[in-house]
Amino acid sequence: MELELILLAILSLLSHANGAEYELVVVDEDIFSSCPDARPGTLDIHGLLDMSEFSTSMDSDGVTVSGNTTMVWDIQLEDRVTLSINLLYLDRGTWKPTIFSLFSKDFCKDMYEKNQIWYKVWTQYISNDIKDKCLNSPGTKIILETYLVRLTTTIAGPIREGHYKANIVFRAFDSYGAERPTRICYEILGDFFKVRNE
Numbered sequence: 001m002e003l004e005l006i007l008l009a010i011l012s013l014l015s016h017a018n019g020a021e022y023e024l025v026v027v028d029e030d031i032f033s034s035c036p037d038a039r040p041g042t043l044d045i046h047g048l049l050d051m052s053e054f055s056t057s058m059d060s061d062g063v064t065v066s067g068n069t070t071m072v073w074d075i076q077l078e079d080r081v082t083l084s085i086n087l088l089y090l091d092r093g094t095w096k097p098t099i100f101s102l103f104s105k106d107f108c109k110d111m112y113e114k115n116q117i118w119y120k121v122w123t124q125y126i127s128n129d130i131k132d133k134c135l136n137s138p139g140t141k142i143i144l145e146t147y148l149v150r151l152t153t154t155i156a157g158p159i160r161e162g163h164y165k166a167n168i169v170f171r172a173f174d175s176y177g178a179e180r181p182t183r184i185c186y187e188i189l190g191d192f193f194k195v196r197n198e
């Protein structure tokens with residue numbers, strides 16, 4: 001399967017964790033992939049956001065993000081949204097969990113928490129006020145500043161070389177705690193290579 005992945009862009013991200021330098025190659029043209037083997041009712045990034053006014057470009061500094069997205073997920077304003085992020089490592093053909101895993105049981109409350117990864121790479125750059133709308137208001141635009149994501153700033157500790165993916169899931173629950181019929185799942189795939197030993 002790895003061979004099918006076309007390396008469309010190379011990010012030369014220099015990480016000094018463990019005294020070595022690494023290069024990260026993001027393997028999907030659109031950055032966000034659908035989740036494999038997802039259960040019925042699972043939508044990908046396009047079920048969460050209309051991405052037609054959104055664009056990314058990659059160079060040696062990182063990923064430059066620009067444009068806007070529009071909420072499309074069919075949930076209600078008062079729903080509680082959970083977010084889980086899991087980093088997986090490809091070990092002899094099988095995706096294995098790593099210690100990197102995050103869960104927010106109320107993403108709308110946590111979306112502007114300054115020490116969270118989603119704040120660092122996303123919500124701090126939203127220029128319109130969506131505090132009360134969160135992701136729960138289909139048709140609402142999320143207006144983004146143009147910004148650069150340097151992945152190295154979000155990586156702490158030594159990195160094992162190889163294939164990784166971040167699996168991201170949003171779920172919505174009504175006020176009785178019943179889950180809405182659709183959930184969102186998407187993945188970001190990347191490969192880490194050590195380019196220089198200390």
Ligand SMILES: *[C@@H]1O[C@H](CO)[C@@H](O)[C@H](O)[C@H]1NC(C)=O
Pocket residue numbers: 053054066067068141143
């Ligand atoms: C994003 O939305 C703002 C406000 O509606 C608009 O002025 C701007 O042109 C949009 N950007 C893109 C890339 O569509």
